[in-house]
Every structure is written in C-alpha cells, then in structure tokens.
Amino acid sequence: MNKNLSHLFEIINKEKRTIIGLMSGTSLDGLDIALCEFSGHGLETKVVVRAFETMAYGSEFKESIKSIFAKRQVDLERVCLLNAFIGSYHADLILNCLQKWGIAPSEVDAIASHGQTIYHAPLSLHQQHNMPNATLQIGDGDRIAVKTGILTLSDFRQKHVAAGGEGAPLAVYGDYLLFxxxxxxxxxxxxxxxxxxxxxxxxxxxxxxxxxxxxxxxxxxxxxxxxxxxxxxxxxxxxxxxxxxxxxxxxxxxxxxxxxxxxxxxxxxxxxxxxxxxxxxxxxxxxxxxxxxxxxxxxxxxxxxxxxxxxxxxxxxxxxxxxxxxxxxxxxxxxxxxxxxxxxxxxxxxxxxGVLPDAKEAVLFATLANETLVGNGLSFGQNQTRLPSVHMGKISFPE
Ligand SMILES: Nc1ncnc2c1ncn2[C@@H]1O[C@H](COP(=O)(O)OP(=O)(O)OP(=O)(O)O)[C@@H](O)[C@H]1O
Ligand SMILES: CC(=O)N[C@H]1[C@@H]2OC[C@@H](O2)[C@@H](O)[C@@H]1O[C@H](C)C(=O)O
The missing domain is CATH 3.30.420.40 (ATPase, nucleotide binding domain)
Known part of the structure; x- marks a missing residue:
C-alpha cells in the first residue's frame, strides 16, 4: 500500500490523535496555533488543548495580505505567489512553535489549516444570480505538509459551499460537538x-x-x-x-x-x-x-x-x-x-x-479535521440553518 495511505490508516486507528489547529482571521493579527489531543468523534469527541500560541505577523506580511484582501481588483501574480508563500510561512511558524514547546513534528498526527480568507462571496453579496456562493482561502496545504512532514487537512470551506452552504460560519460544527x-x-x-x-x-x-x-x-x-x-x-x-x-x-x-x-x-x-x-x-x-x-x-x-x-x-x-x-x-x-x-x-x-477563548477557532478547525479523519458523519436533518451534513477539508500527504 502507498506509504502515505498506510500512515493515514495508522492515525485513524489510534485511540488518541494529536492535531494542530490553525486559524488566521480577518484581523490579520497573526496565526493562532492550537495543539490539541483528541479522542472519540461526533458527540463523544473529547479534546484537551495542550498548548496555544498566536504567532504575530510582521508588518510587511500584513501589508502584503492587505494588498489583496477583500478587494475586487488585485494583482493576480501576487495572489498566486502569496498562496504558496503563506503555506510555507505558516509551516515555518508551526515548526518554530513546536520547537518552542519541545515537541517533535513526528509527535503530531495532523495539521488542520484554515488558510487566509482573501475573498468571501455569498450570493447575497455578489448578487450575480447565475453564479454560486463562493469563498476563497489561500495558503496551500501541500506546502504545509511537505515542509513540516505532517499530514495536513486544509481548505475546509469549499465542501460546505459545494454542499449548498455559504462556506461559513463553520464554528457551529465544533460548537455542537464540543459544547x-x-x-x-x-x-x-x-x-x-x-x-x-x-x-x-x-x-x-x-x-x-x-x-x-x-x-x-x-x-x-x-x-x-x-x-x-x-x-x-x-x-x-x-x-x-x-x-x-x-x-x-x-x-x-x-x-x-x-x-x-x-x-x-x-x-x-x-x-x-x-x-x-x-x-x-x-x-x-x-x-x-x-x-x-x-x-x-x-x-x-x-x-x-x-x-x-x-x-x-x-x-x-x-x-x-x-x-x-x-x-x-x-x-x-x-x-x-x-x-x-x-x-x-x-x-x-x-x-x-475548557477552551481558551482566543484559541477557540483554531480548536474548531482541529475538530473538523478529527471528524474528517475518524467521524461517522454528522446528520443535521432538516436543520433550520440548512447545515450541510458533510466532512470538510482536503488531505495533503507530506510525500
Ligand atoms: N484589549 C483589547 N481591547 C479591544 N479590542 C481588542 C483587545 N484585544 C483584542 N481586541 C480586538 O480583537 C481583534 C483580534 O480578534 P481575533 O483574533 O478574534 O480576530 P480574527 O481571528 O482575525 O477574526 P475572525 O474571527 O473574524 O477571523 C483585534 O484586532 C482587536 O480589534
Ligand atoms: C469566510 C470567512 O473566513 N469567514 C470567517 C470570518 O471570521 C468570522 C466570521 O467571518 C466567520 O463566518 C468565519 O470564520 C469562523 C471561524 C467560522 O467559519 O465560524
């Protein structure tokens, strides 16, 4: 069997999984990194947040993101470069953080990366009735996986949109499972x-x-x-x-x-x-x-x-x-x-x-990854928010 897939099965079969959740939000203050230990799934999910850190962004990095953030017209080359750059930069921040915490990358089973939202376009905002709900997060998951050597799940919002949602808020899934x-x-x-x-x-x-x-x-x-x-x-x-x-x-x-x-x-x-x-x-x-x-x-x-x-x-x-x-x-x-x-x-x-408020969104993405790896599927039935009952996140292997 492909080595990446057998490693994936090992992670799935573990009693406990160590998953790093990442969030970089609209405030552009920094990358939130939460080291979480999970057991169970669905309503039986148990999480312990072993460490949390916000790695502050430098002003040059903030300015680069601002140049393409929530703007209808941008330099497309910059978008392309930043997609790769943010992936690598986030990988570096994770590696620095792990070193600070005295944890080897091999002790981490998976990374759950939100990426950086650069444009959010539900139909109600874009008003083009022949076009779907759409949202775009950049910071390529493959880069994070290759640079850290850790299996990475990323781009969570696309499945939500594909299944009829607006790509947000996703917090509801973690809130339901954890709280x-x-x-x-x-x-x-x-x-x-x-x-x-x-x-x-x-x-x-x-x-x-x-x-x-x-x-x-x-x-x-x-x-x-x-x-x-x-x-x-x-x-x-x-x-x-x-x-x-x-x-x-x-x-x-x-x-x-x-x-x-x-x-x-x-x-x-x-x-x-x-x-x-x-x-x-x-x-x-x-x-x-x-x-x-x-x-x-x-x-x-x-x-x-x-x-x-x-x-x-x-x-x-x-x-x-x-x-x-x-x-x-x-x-x-x-x-x-x-x-x-x-x-x-x-x-x-x-x-x-049991979850520090500043860490909550990073823990949320780790929870979504845990569910994708070991969950049996959530069913929200006829929920009034029309919550898509889906697993989210794309899997990137390190090799
Ligand atoms: N002491 C404080 N007083 C007032 N506002 C504060 C204080 N500390 C933080 N904030 C506010 O919180 C913001 C950062 O919030 P947070 O980290 O939740 O944003 P985010 O994760 O980027 O957002 P989002 O959830 O939209 O993605 C700051 O930009 C500031 O507006
Ligand atoms: C498209 C996007 O990035 N949306 C964010 C943003 O920041 C807050 C709010 O707008 C929320 O809808 C969402 O993030 C959180 C984590 C969510 O999806 O629940």
Missing part, C-alpha cells in the same frame, strides 16, 4: 473581525441548532483606527471609544443597509463592512466632521446592536447562557453594551468550558 449541554440552551458568540454565533438548544435537537454571521465585530473599528491613528492597530480596552459619544444619526445610517433587513442565516465580511461603508454612512448622515472618539463610540455601539439584534430576532428569550470568544471579548465597552441590550448580568467565556 452542547443537555438541559442548557447556549449561545456561543464569537467576536472576531466579523461576529457570529451558534445557538445550541439544551434539548440537543439538531433541527433547532442555529448559526449565523451577524455583521461587524472588530473589523470596522480596527480599519478606522488603522486609517486615522498612525501606529495604533485597534482601540485597546475601548479607551478611545469611551472618550467619545455615540452619534445617533451616524448609527442610524450605519444600520440602514439591506444586510440588516435580510433574513437569517447569512454570512458577510470586510467585502461589505469596510471604510467605504463607513464613509458612505457619514456622508448620508452628514457626520463627516465628528471626532475620532465619537466615530469609534458609534462603531462600537453599531457592532453591539448588530450582535444583539440578530440574537433577539432568532433565539427565544428564555434562559440561554452566553459564552463569548474572539478578540472582541477584550473590548469592555462592546461587552457592556451587549450585556445592557440583552439584559444579561454576566457573560461567560469558553475558558469555563
């Missing part, structure tokens, strides 16, 4: 560049699981800070927003977009929520002259309203418990607005469930 709890309705809220949430019903009825993107988390605030405050990357601890006042006319203009009127579930990205979106809202609301502090206070409230409105419109009020993750959970003004609007005294985070 469902009989007797407790849970909302798993991730506030990354774009915010999304999963509703996990306490009766474990898969038909009632619900998941959607809701609009911007940090992406607009980050983009505005980067464009207006040289040297700053984001509004750390909401310090700037806290010094301002939310502008009602600007807030109303930001909310006046068909995305918010559209039904659920839906997905979005910086292709829509970018500085042109803000400039347009400032123009129509005649608020171009307001201070940087007021703009950030307004953008902060805008994110909070998008998140809460989506939850209120799709999940019965009852007694759900919210578990937050993603960088936006470190934004105190945003969190206090969410609590105020939803009438929640406290919001927990996923650390309470």
């Amino acid at each position: 469902s709890e009989k007797g407790q309705d849970r909302i798993m809220l991730n506030i990354g560049g774009i915010a999304n949430f999963t509703f996990l019903p306490g009766d474990l009825n898969t038909d009632r699981i619900f998941s959607t993107d809701v609009g911007p988390g940090n992406t607009l605030m980050d983009a505005y800070v980067q464009a207006n405050l040289p040297g700053k990357y984001y509004d750390a601890n909401s310090e700037i927003a806290l010094a301002g006042t939310c502008s009602k006319p600007l807030l109303a203009a930001l909310l006046d977009h068909s995305f918010f009127a559209q039904g659920f579930p839906k997905t979005t990205g910086p292709e829509l929520f970018n500085l042109s979106y803000l400039a347009n809202a400032q123009k129509t609301s005649n608020t171009k002259g307001i201070s940087v502090q007021d703009v950030l206070a307004t953008l902060n409230r805008f994110s909070a309203i998008g998140i809460c409105d989506a939850i209120e419109r799709t999940v019965q009020k009852d007694s759900y418990k919210i578990f937050v993750s993603g960088g936006g959970m470190h934004n105190p003004l945003l969190l206090s607005s969410i609590k105020e609007i939803l009438g929640q005294d406290t919001i927990s985070d996923t650390a309470e469930l």
Whole structure:
C-alpha cells in the first residue's frame, strides 16, 4: 500500500490523535496555533488543548495580505505567489512553535489549516444570480505538509459551499460537538473581525441548532483606527471609544443597509463592512466632521446592536447562557453594551468550558479535521440553518 495511505490508516486507528489547529482571521493579527489531543468523534469527541500560541505577523506580511484582501481588483501574480508563500510561512511558524514547546513534528498526527480568507462571496453579496456562493482561502496545504512532514487537512470551506452552504460560519460544527449541554440552551458568540454565533438548544435537537454571521465585530473599528491613528492597530480596552459619544444619526445610517433587513442565516465580511461603508454612512448622515472618539463610540455601539439584534430576532428569550470568544471579548465597552441590550448580568467565556477563548477557532478547525479523519458523519436533518451534513477539508500527504 502507498506509504502515505498506510500512515493515514495508522492515525485513524489510534485511540488518541494529536492535531494542530490553525486559524488566521480577518484581523490579520497573526496565526493562532492550537495543539490539541483528541479522542472519540461526533458527540463523544473529547479534546484537551495542550498548548496555544498566536504567532504575530510582521508588518510587511500584513501589508502584503492587505494588498489583496477583500478587494475586487488585485494583482493576480501576487495572489498566486502569496498562496504558496503563506503555506510555507505558516509551516515555518508551526515548526518554530513546536520547537518552542519541545515537541517533535513526528509527535503530531495532523495539521488542520484554515488558510487566509482573501475573498468571501455569498450570493447575497455578489448578487450575480447565475453564479454560486463562493469563498476563497489561500495558503496551500501541500506546502504545509511537505515542509513540516505532517499530514495536513486544509481548505475546509469549499465542501460546505459545494454542499449548498455559504462556506461559513463553520464554528457551529465544533460548537455542537464540543459544547452542547443537555438541559442548557447556549449561545456561543464569537467576536472576531466579523461576529457570529451558534445557538445550541439544551434539548440537543439538531433541527433547532442555529448559526449565523451577524455583521461587524472588530473589523470596522480596527480599519478606522488603522486609517486615522498612525501606529495604533485597534482601540485597546475601548479607551478611545469611551472618550467619545455615540452619534445617533451616524448609527442610524450605519444600520440602514439591506444586510440588516435580510433574513437569517447569512454570512458577510470586510467585502461589505469596510471604510467605504463607513464613509458612505457619514456622508448620508452628514457626520463627516465628528471626532475620532465619537466615530469609534458609534462603531462600537453599531457592532453591539448588530450582535444583539440578530440574537433577539432568532433565539427565544428564555434562559440561554452566553459564552463569548474572539478578540472582541477584550473590548469592555462592546461587552457592556451587549450585556445592557440583552439584559444579561454576566457573560461567560469558553475558558469555563475548557477552551481558551482566543484559541477557540483554531480548536474548531482541529475538530473538523478529527471528524474528517475518524467521524461517522454528522446528520443535521432538516436543520433550520440548512447545515450541510458533510466532512470538510482536503488531505495533503507530506510525500
Ligand atoms: N484589549 C483589547 N481591547 C479591544 N479590542 C481588542 C483587545 N484585544 C483584542 N481586541 C480586538 O480583537 C481583534 C483580534 O480578534 P481575533 O483574533 O478574534 O480576530 P480574527 O481571528 O482575525 O477574526 P475572525 O474571527 O473574524 O477571523 C483585534 O484586532 C482587536 O480589534
Ligand atoms: C469566510 C470567512 O473566513 N469567514 C470567517 C470570518 O471570521 C468570522 C466570521 O467571518 C466567520 O463566518 C468565519 O470564520 C469562523 C471561524 C467560522 O467559519 O465560524
């Protein structure tokens, strides 16, 4: 038998598998690397996160990605080169991280690589009715496999799109497998560049699981800070927003977009929520002259309203418990607005469930890989989110 395939069977037959999950999101802050140990699959999945690290990206690398990120017109040669470069670069970051942790690559069974989203185009965004939902992540999995010598699963979103989804959010799969709890309705809220949430019903009825993107988390605030405050990357601890006042006319203009009127579930990205979106809202609301502090206070409230409105419109009020993750959970003004609007005294985070909030998305992709390697197939039946019941990820062998 082909040596790669016999190695694959060895991994599948193991009691426990060590899988590295990778995530590099819309904020372009760095590569999240989670070293996970799995046993079981499906609802029996058990994961222990043995180590986690965010390997920060250098400014030159961030600028290269930004030059092609969420843009309709780009230098195609740059896209081609970056697809290869990101694969190699991520492989180097993994090898550095393993060395730091004192773990040999041979101890790792598989890598689960999300890659870098450079364009997300569901039909609702591209509006070309003869074209399908589409999404594009780059950072070639073969490069990661060859350079690290570790079997690599990558490009997870393509199967989701092929099976009728929008390619996102995929968090719902990991949320369902790792965090469902009989007797407790849970909302798993991730506030990354774009915010999304999963509703996990306490009766474990898969038909009632619900998941959607809701609009911007940090992406607009980050983009505005980067464009207006040289040297700053984001509004750390909401310090700037806290010094301002939310502008009602600007807030109303930001909310006046068909995305918010559209039904659920839906997905979005910086292709829509970018500085042109803000400039347009400032123009129509005649608020171009307001201070940087007021703009950030307004953008902060805008994110909070998008998140809460989506939850209120799709999940019965009852007694759900919210578990937050993603960088936006470190934004105190945003969190206090969410609590105020939803009438929640406290919001927990996923650390309470054994997964560090900053590591959650990387753990998610490792979970998807575990399911593809050893799962028996998930069935979401007639789920209201129309979740494709598929295994995701393409397998790259090292040799
Ligand atoms: N102390 C803080 N105060 C305010 N905001 C913070 C703080 N720490 C992190 N953030 C926000 O979190 C962002 C990083 O979030 P995260 O790493 O979840 O993004 P991502 O993984 O790129 O996003 P996505 O989930 O959209 O792919 C930062 O860019 C910043 O906006
Ligand atoms: C296309 C894409 O990369 N989408 C990301 C992005 O970042 C947050 C939100 O938008 C989410 O839909 C998704 O990532 C997470 C990991 C997901 O699929 O659940």
